[in-house]
Amino acid sequence: MDGTAIHAAEFFAGIGLVRTALEPLGVQFVWANDIKQAKFNAYRENYPDADKHFKVGDVREINSMDLPSGLDLATSSFPCIDLSLAGNRLGLDGAQSGMFFEFARILEGMPRRPPVVLLENVRGFATSHGGRDIERALAKLSQLDYSLDVLAIDAKHFVPQSRPRMFIIGIAKDKLPKNSHVGVPGPSDVRPTWVTALHARHGGTYNMHYFDLPPLPEGPKDLSGVVDHDVPASEWWGVTQVKAFIDSLSPGQRVRFEALRNGDDISYRSAYRRTRQGISMWELRRDAIAGCLRTTGGGSSKQALVEVGMRREPRVRWMTPMEYARLMGAGDYKLVAGTPNQQLFGFGDAVVVDVVRWIGQHYLVPVLTSETTDKG
Structure with missing residues (x-):
């Protein structure tokens, strides 16, 4: 691996839009996993090196020692079906969303944990089981010595799609940069009042911090930029x-x-x-x-x-799949592998590129390149 790059592992990688978002910022993805062969096929068409590092299979069968050493970042877009308001609301006790604990298990067993983790899921995560599920997740990540921050971003600030999502960013306690804050952040477009309430409720119990972030962009107001005019x-x-x-x-x-x-x-x-x-x-x-x-x-x-x-x-x-790709900020994604329905499924289950890139630019990369997170 390149000793100067930021090395990342992508759990529940899907078709690879986290990589699409962060690679232009200097993040090198050296390991990825997903259970769906169709998603891997799409990933490989866009990233031919996938055969070297992408593990197709159940995350429950992955051992901590299977991951490469020297990771700086681990991302996890674990399944949302049990947390979504449109799902069954089984929460982290569900077979799908409970995969959060498999991600935590793998982190826990690593000789050297990545200093930064990024988790993404639906906003229903915050209210699932009356808030007990988000508390369980914060508690588990705190036990792994991560200090935590929570963001809420709607993709409509970047693409013409209303897609509200929440993000948990964990930073190793001994790697927190000097410009981090302890306490309750003021309300903002990335931390609405329900997020500040999470900080107020749990900040005294678990390791929590926050960073000052710039305002989100205004975002497009219509679909004109994504319409595929070449449709037969x-x-x-x-x-x-x-x-x-x-x-x-x-x-x-x-x-x-x-x-x-x-x-x-x-x-x-x-x-x-x-x-x-x-x-x-x-x-x-x-x-x-x-x-x-x-x-x-x-x-x-x-x-x-x-x-x-x-x-x-x-x-x-x-x-069309092309319109879905554009709505996910992935207009240059190669639509080669799979059926049109598989392509629609892959994008519907992914992250919005522009949102993750904004988090990478204003949060992840600055933290990972600060003096407190230098390698070695």
Whole structure:
């Protein structure tokens, strides 16, 4: 390994968007893991060196000694299904989200733990089981001698997608830079009041700190920058399917749709299916950005794109993998491996590149290159 680079391991790597985010900042990924072969196939098409360091398999079968020595950073986007408000809410007791403890187990057994860890999950993590799950996670990471900070960032500050996520950043207590603070941070766009409440509630019990961070950018206001204009005409729905789409709209939704159709400009809106009183119906987002992309599995998981305006006949189709990639800040990602549905699944289960890169630029890399975290 390069002795001057920041060496990282990516747990629950998926299609590799954490690497996509951090590699331009000088982070060298030397180990990665995911259980899904299809995700590895996509990762390898974009990072041919994956055969050397990507371990496809169950994280429960990984031993601490399997990881390379000298790691500086470990990232973990562990499964959210048991923590999500749209999931089963089993929390860290669930078979999927409970994989957090496998990540902690591997860290605990390492002769030299990485001085910095980054965890990402849905905001439901903070309220799961009345807040007991986030407390268990903070307690476990504190036992591993990490001081902890919590951030909440909605991807809409970077891409036209509403995707609120929370991040836990752990820094080895003996590696905390001098510009870190102890206490309760003031509310900000990255630490809303529920995050400051976490600091207030747990800061006296567990190791917690915070850093001053710049404001988040404003973010795009519509989908115009992500629309794929090269989609074949055959991908747009036929007259019967479009009529069924319009007929399924609620009265309030219909008013919104007609206002857009009579507008002077072409507008793009994302739409998704909802079940209301046992009836499947379509809904348009109130704003002009996409809703949170999800793993494709039916129901409301897939989003449609609606082109409407100038009193023309509206057009509707499913969003494409390219549009999903752009909504995840990965417009240059090679869409080669897997079926279109596997590609949609991979992006719906990933992190937004721009968000993680912002955290890397303003938090992770400065910490890892400060005097207190020098190697050796």
